[in-house]
Amino acid sequence: MKPSVVSTTPLPSAVLKRVRADFGWLELPLQDLGIDGFLARMGHPAGLVVRPGDPIDAAFIDRLPESVKVIASYSVGLDHVDVRAARARGIVIGNTPDVLTDATADVAMMLIIGSLRGVPRAARMLREGEWTGWQPSQVFGRDLAGKTLGIFGAGRIGTATAKRARAFKMRLAYWSGHRRSPGMDALEAEAIEDWDAFLGRVDVVSLHAPSTPQTRGLFGPSTLGKLRAGSVLVNTARGDLVDDDAVIAAVEAGHLAAVGLDVYAGEPHFDRRYLTLENAFLLPHMGSASEETRLHMGEEVHACLKRALLTE
Secondary structure (H helix, E strand, O other): OOOEEEEOOOOOHHHHHHHHHHOEEEEOOHHHHHHHHHHHHOOOOOEEEEOOOOOEOHHHHHOOOOOOOEEEEOOOOOOOEOHHHHHHOOOEEEOOOOOOHHHHHHHHHHHHHHHHHOHHHHHHHHHOOOOOOOOOOOOOOOOOOOOEEEEEOOOHHHHHHHHHHHHOOOEEEEEOOOOOOHHHHHOOOEEEOOHHHHHHHOOEEEEOOOOOOOOOOOEOHHHHHHOOOOEEEEEOOOHHHEOHHHHHHHHHHOOEEEEEEOOOOOOOOOOHHHHHOOOEEEOOOOOOOOHHHHHHHHHHHHHHHHHHHOOO
16 A cells, blocks of 8 residues: 655645655645644544644644654745654654745845835836826835845855845845855855844845744844844745834834835734835745746655655
8 A cells, every 4th residue: 555645735736646656645734724623634644744834843743643754844944843853753854955946036036126126116006096107206216236235044045045136236245153155155245243243234134044043033123223224124034033013113114115025924824014014025925936946846745755655
């Protein structure tokens, strides 16, 4: 008999066809069923496929049947999975690194461009019938060239975003702490060890760090207050890196000229006050949402399941 796998998320049809050839497959929407309902219906699978936002914490893992040998996340980030608790039970953990770097960096760059150039305001003018023709002073944005982009989280996606920004003639800087990034150094980005100096140097800060106890809520009142007046904040990493109250207050006060967000704390719920901000460029967590990337992510999940369950 084929090993059985339960998934909280659908996979691309081209991948799913191959997955079904190797495994028994059952999709159960964890976020709709709730934890109790999901566990009651999952049976005794050998594998579990999850998605960002699924609360795969220690308590959840403790309640999994002994049959579960692998948890594969349809994501690069694993902050929603208690990896230590899973490994303590001998469960293999997999994710989808590398394949979504370019797609997410593209969206980060889109948010940077749109936030600086005032795209949300311009789009609203058209949709609401306010545009009366070209005017010399309408929807003023700002040039990218000559602005300093600060990268917080200089890993694969952060470095790929910086590479794109360099093509727009932006200056590059990154917060290094005491660790240098060879990829950023190769782009001739300025490595800044001091946190306050980093914040005071950049015109745009783009977040690419994981959610950890150290980074959650880091971009709150203190951090935002150290950014230059008129700076821009972009987040394609994890929603809980920012303090929503502080970001909204900074935009309303004009300290932040704009904010570009693809991720939110508590997804799919988010602070609806963002919708009232004319200079907020908002996307529905679509950083990896290209046809090619989601296909490759599905292939990575399939490969992880095969390694864990079909390899002698």
